[in-house]
Structure formats: structure tokens, C-alpha cells
Amino acid sequence: MELLFLGTSAGRPVQGRNVTAAALLLPQERGVWLFDCGEGTQHQLMRAGVKLTKLQQIFITHMHGDHTFGLPGLLSTRSSLGTEEPLRLYGPSGLRDWVQRTLALTDTRLGYALEITEVRPGAIYEDERLRVVTDTLEHRVACYGYRIEEKPQRGRLKAELLQGLGVPFGPLYGQLKEGQDVQLPDGLLIRSDDVTEPARSGRIVTILGDTRPCANAVRLAQGADLVVHEATFDAALEDKALAYGHSTTVQAAHTASEAGARRLLLTHFSARFTEADMAQLAEEARALFPATETASDFAVVAVRHANRADA
Template sequence: MQLIFLGTSAGRPTRSRNVTSIALSLPEPHCGFWLFDAGEGTQHRMLGSKLKLNKLERIFVTHLHGDHIYGLPGLLSSRSYFEGAGPLTIYGPPGIRSYLEQTFELTGVHLGYELHIVEIAEGEVAADERYLVEAAALEHRLPCFGYRITERPQSGQLNLKRLAELGVPAGPLFGKLKRGEDVTLECGTTISAADVVGQPHPGRVVTILGDTRPCENAVKLACSADLLVHEATFAGGLEEKAAAYGHSTFTQAAEIAKAANAKRLVVTHFSSRYDDEEVAELANGAKAIFERIEPAVEMAEINVPRLPLTNS
């Protein structure tokens, strides 16, 4: 799993930072990616990355402020020009359907693929055999959500040497054993999956929050996350100003990560008043609260490595 920050600026773009968008690249066998928010210019940023719109599978919108959604209509329209662009699902707060459908109607857009729009509430948002996505409401000036992406545990590796010793033929029986099912050979011998399958790989958890004041749901969504992405619009000491606009400071983001026992914190959504050097200094100053804090860098790729095997 890998995050790519396509935009890290709050409110409006700057010369060095675009407005909010984060891509989550998925490992094999998916090899696709999901997008979290799409501020104006997101598709332009993608042109300078390895991301291709025909590999985009899902878009999760945190809220309907323009710096998080104004890039959606153009991006969705351009996706029609990519060969192999399959169905796409957009998840977002109530109003996202009306925004997109009216935009398409007024501008005469006809998409060349199937688009599904899901207006979400708190709880489970999406699920498949590999991932679970949950949402909870945050505290902002508009209805806003944060997302918790949980990778399901992956089964361990087959012990091919032991399988050969036991006389298990390659084929469907391998699949059953890998799924944890015991099998019986033609000779009547029963093979226990626990004897020939290694330890499972625990899944990873990535939490991506929208704009928010510090709140209880931010801590819940980020609980023990391998990576937390939290906004840090203002410098520590400007908590009153941050609260008035529904935002957080670098200090508050670090406090949320600490309270949630997150393993790593990447802050983003920086006010245009701060240049890149000042952003780095502010993040460094928050390390007294949470050591593993780092500022998102425009177009930077953040790897979320697979956890080591659990002991049994």
C-alpha cells in the first residue's frame, strides 16, 4: 500500500502546493488505486505521477468544500478517454450526487463508463474480500467524514516441501488448504491446513481524515492505525483561530495521533501562510508530543509496509 499526496494546501493552491487530494495505491492483485478528495487541478497533478485514470476504482469524498471537490467533474469526464476504464464508485456526504448530476447535466457531459454515487452515513461504507472501509463524522463547518481503511488478514504461505512429502497433488486442494480448510486425499489421509500453511499476515490500517477540529471520532478512526493522515492547517498556538474555522493545528494533530496510539502520522492541508520550510519546522516542533510525525510533501510517495508475521 502506498499513499501519493497530489495536493497538500488548505483552501487555495500556492506556487508549490495544490489543494487536497490523496491517492491510495493498492498492492497485487488489485494494482489499482483509490482517491480521497479531488480538489481543483487533481487530474493535472496525476499527469506527473504513475497513476492512470483507468486504474481508478473508488473515490472517497470527505466533504463538499470546493478545495476538496472542484476537481471531480473534470477528472470524471477525462476518465472516459482512457481505454479500459471500468465502473467507478464515488462515496461522499449527502449532496455529492446532486452536485455531480447537475454539473454533468448543465455541461452536457456523457461518461463512457458506469458511475455509481453513494451518499454515506457513519459506519461501514465499502467492503470486499480484501478491504473494509468505515466512516465517522468529524467536526467541521460542513458535514465532513473521516475514513478508516482496514486490510483484511492474508493467509500464510503454503509449505510446498511438506505438501510434497505428504503426497498432496498441486491443484484445487492447495487452494482449500490456503483458505484454512482441511482436505482428505484419495487414500483417506486427512491433511490439516494448520500443518502446511504458515502464519497469516496481519492487515494494515490507514486512516485518512477530512477537515476537522480535534474530536473523539478522529481518535476512534485512528485507533492503532499503521498510518494516520490528519490535517494541520495552523501552527500550534493558533488553536482558537483553528477552532473558529473548523480546523486543527500541528500540535492538535500530534495529540490525536498520541491519543489514538497510531504508529505514524502524516500531516497535510497547510495554510498558504506557511512555506515548505516553515511547515517542516512546525512538524518538527510537534515531535515532542508525537515522535513519528512528518509533513506531507507534494507528489511524495508514502509506503505503508506490510506488518511482520504474528507469533503463535
């Protein structure tokens, strides 16, 4: 599981930074999930080598243009590539009307089913491996954050132990992996718990939209392995951040710290900040939450299990 940043600038694109978008790169069968879709997002995906035909779900945090203006073009291009796989689109109230009117007025016809869900707080998606929960944030318009929860996974089989016990490779391995005890032809009972490594807790990624500091942001980020939080302003501009419904570097760090998160990625930087300012912005947050980094366009961040460095 990896998170690819496609746009990390607030409000408008600047040299080297596009407006907001990030892609969660999942195992093959789950493809790509996109979070926000600022203008030019499909160009960023092409530059990153991510195929639109792999895109399965899009989550929009709020309706401001720097988070949505790339959506109509991306939907159209995905259709022109010939894919017929359905696409799920989630976001705030008004998203369905805006998308449908834009497509109708531009005579854009999609060759796949577009399933649009206008979200409310709570669980909005679940399959056998992943669950997505959303809640409201505090911005100038209705805005949501998303918490992606990977369900706990059974531990790996202890292959050397199984070989030593004389368990033949094949269906019995699958039964043991699924938690079933098996009996060998000689009567030896092999208990799944005895030949399986401890279960792994699932990973948690929290992607927050634009927001002032708020209790819901902390709840969405609780215990997360990775939190993506806007830091539109530096610590000296706290009053401006409050007035515009945004957060500072230090406020983002406070949210991650209060939530007990493992790692914080700052994004959505005001155009007033240059690349030379990024080190200072990171240091402001690290004073409170040391595991902080600033995101950059095309950065790929691996989401690791708390107890493993290679997953």
C-alpha cells in the first residue's frame, strides 16, 4: 500500500506543485483510489505512470475548485480509454448535481457506470479487506475527511515448521492459513495457531480535507499509521488560518499527536511558501510531532505496518 501525492499546493498551482490530489495505490485487484481531483490531476497521473483504467474509486473532500476542477476531464478521459469498469465517486452534497450537469452541458458521455454517493458521517465503503469511514471537518464549506482502515490479517504460515512436521504443500496449507486445524494421514493433528505467525493489525490511513483544528479530525486520525493533514500556513499565521478555515503546521502536528498517529505528512501549502521554506515548515511541526514530513508532488510514501518494516 502506497500513497502517491499528485498535488500539494493550496488554492492554485505554482511552479513545481499542482493543486490537491493524492492516489492510494492498492494491491492489483483493488487498483487505485483517488482523493480529490484538482485541475490537471489526470496530467499528474500520466506523468506518474498511473493508468486511469486502474482507477476504481474517487473520494472528494469538498467542492472548492482546487479540489474538484480536474474531475470532468479525468472522467471523460477514462471513458475514451475504453474501460467499461464502473467507477465509484464519493463526496459532499452537490457533487452529483455538479458532475451530472457538467457532463450534460458538455455533451460528455461515459462508457462506464458512474456511481455517485453523497456522503454522511460514518462508514461509506466496506469489502473483505478495507473499510472507509468519513466525518465532517470545519472549513468554509461542507468538508469531509476519510479514514481508510485495513482489516486485521492472519499471520503468515511457518513454512519451515510445516515442512518439518511433514505437511505436504497444497490444499492443507490453505486450510491452515484460513485458521482450520488439519489432520495428517498418520493421525497427527496440526493446529493452525501453532503453525501461524501472530496476526497483523491492519494499516490505517487518514486523509483530511481543508480544516481548522477540530475534534473530528482527531477522531479520524486516531491511531493512524499515516495522517495527511493540510498545513496551509506557518505557525506565525494562526489568525489567518482560523479566518480562512485552515490549519498551521503546528496545529496539524497537534492533531497527529493528540490522535496518537505514527506519521504525519503535511500538504496544501500556501503559494507564499517556496521549496526553500519547506524545511522550516517541517521543523515547526516536528517540535511537537517528530515523525513529520512535508509532501511534494510525485512523492510516493509506503504505508507500513506498525510491527513490520517491509510491508
